[in-house]
Amino acid sequence: MNGTITHQFGRAFTGQGEKNIYTDLINEARKVYFIKSPPTFKLSDLFKQVGYHYVKRGYDIEWFYDPLHTDVIEATYVKSNRILFIQASHPVSFEPKYYGSTHHVISFYEAYDEQKLREHGGFLREKTLHSEQWLAKALQTLTTAKNIHDEWEVPYVDGMxxxxxxxxxxxxxxxxxxxxxxxxxxxxxxxxxxxxxxxxxxxxxxxxxxxxxxxxxxxxxxxxxxxxxxxxxxxxxxxxxxxxxxxxxxxxxxxxxxxxxxxxxxxxxxxxxxxxxxxxxxxxxxxxxxxxRELNENEGLLVDGIIGRYREVIVHAIEYLQVYCTDDETIRETLDTCVNNYKWQEIEMNLFQKIDNSSISK
Structure with a gap:
């Protein structure tokens, strides 16, 4: 009987900056595979393969999605075994603490062609700097939205x-x-x-x-x-x-x-x-x-005005995220053209061999 798949987000764009629950997930896990690589869409396919590997064997898993590209998986967590496979170098960097025991590093950096990387280096740097500006604008706008939302709460708190x-x-x-x-x-x-x-x-x-x-x-x-x-x-x-x-x-x-x-x-x-x-x-x-809590007429008009301002700011935040998303997509797609697919597949095979050997040794 197959296991189940639960879908979650691993990160969120909030009014206090970007939040992720990956540190908590790393602490929750019994074993962690830190998957290292430049920005890429290819790891999402790997996390799907890992997930299906366990689901077909009856394990329940969780997939954690990228808030920027909502069909892209950033981590796979095997719940009963508490084994975590996590993208650990982009967009959030995580480092293992327990080398040689419960933390393992799988690096895909050697699968990239250095010559091709140099050819695209200037373009990637320019695009990265541009994308960071739009992310900063989006997060700053969400801070404004959070402040307006706090203002929205006041009339209700006072009369509850x-x-x-x-x-x-x-x-x-x-x-x-x-x-x-x-x-x-x-x-x-x-x-x-x-x-x-x-x-x-x-x-x-x-x-x-x-x-x-x-x-x-x-x-x-x-x-x-x-x-x-x-x-x-x-x-x-x-x-x-x-x-x-x-x-x-x-x-x-x-x-x-x-x-x-x-x-x-x-x-x-x-x-x-x-x-x-x-x-x-x-x-x-x-x-x-x-x-x-029931609002009187004047309080209702006040709240309506706040809601209007809040929705307008959220629209702007979404627009900034869209520009950031487009830049990030271009960066990942460009870097993916620099991959030596033979070497990439070799590293993937080594990972699955580690998984199989770990299962046998239990």
């Missing part, structure tokens, strides 16, 4: 019925946890469900929750305590010995979009724009916090 909010939260906790208590330490894992991309906001909610029995859709306004509630929910679960998975927000790196409790098959999820979903199957329910 927090007593009613807390009473409803207590009922949720009592209903979910009852008298559960596990005699074991909890484990917290970190993921990124969604992010802003050159095509607009994207997420992998359907993939993440395809096997979850209870999905709780939080409906609320900015500043209505959704992220705080989910953090409290996760921390309470951990105090009972339950494992948790925290899905971090794609705009605010300090906020979360969901908490998943694998042992209870329950997810508490921020179901508001830009990842707004509705119940559609048995086990789905709405958790409404909108009812704890």
């Amino acid at each position: 019925d927090w007593n009613g909010f807390d009473t409803q939260a207590e009922a949720l906790f009592a209903d979910t946890f009852t008298t559960l208590k596990f005699n074991k330490p909890s484990q917290r894992h970190h993921r990124l469900m969604g992010t802003l991309t050159p095509e607009g906001p994207k997420d992998h909610f359907d993939s993440l929750t395809k096997g979850v029995k209870r999905r709780i859709f939080i409906k609320g306004y900015p500043g209505s305590g959704k992220s705080t509630l989910m953090k409290r929910f996760g921390e309470h679960a951990e105090s009972l010995g339950l494992d948790t998975q925290w899905g971090w927000c794609g705009l605010d790196r300090n906020s979360i979009d969901y908490v998943w409790l694998p042992e209870l098959q329950t997810i508490l999820f921020d179901s508001t724009s830009p990842h707004e979903y509705e119940p559609e199957r048995s086990g789905d329910e709405i958790y409404d916090v909108k009812k704890f």
Whole structure:
């Protein structure tokens, strides 16, 4: 029987800069293969091959996608074996700590033709400098968006019925946890469900929750305590010995979009724009916090103005990401013309031999 594939993002463009969960994933893994190469699209195919290698043998895996090129895979994680294969030199560089034991480096640099690289060197340098400028503009614009979003929260925070909010939260906790208590330490894992991309906001909610029995859709306004509630929910679960998975927000790196409790098959999820979903199957329910704050007419006009400014800034951020994406695509495609495919395939074969030998030695 084949294993399952879950889709996630590994990085996000946020209002506080670029965020990734790869360091957490490296720490979570039992064994890590650090795959090193210049910027390339070819590693995505390798991560697919590795993923299918394990899926066909009954292992569940996760694929982590590039937020710039949303069909490009940056890492494959074999969940039950806790084996991670990660692109470790571009666009984020990671170095192994545990040489000779659980960390292994696979380098594709020797598969590049030095003469061809020199021929394209000047063009690649110019294009890289140009792309970095557009990424900086995109991130600066997202910082502006985050500041406007903070402004959007103020009218709701000031008038919330927090007593009613807390009473409803207590009922949720009592209903979910009852008298559960596990005699074991909890484990917290970190993921990124969604992010802003050159095509607009994207997420992998359907993939993440395809096997979850209870999905709780939080409906609320900015500043209505959704992220705080989910953090409290996760921390309470951990105090009972339950494992948790925290899905971090794609705009605010300090906020979360969901908490998943694998042992209870329950997810508490921020179901508001830009990842707004509705119940559609048995086990789905709405958790409404909108009812704890009603705006008057003047407050509504104020919020409408903020929303307009926020959406305009997000459009500009997307436009900048599109230019950055085009430059990055050109860089990768140019470098891919410099690859000696025979040497590349040889390195790939050596990697799969290591994988097979590792399986045999267990």
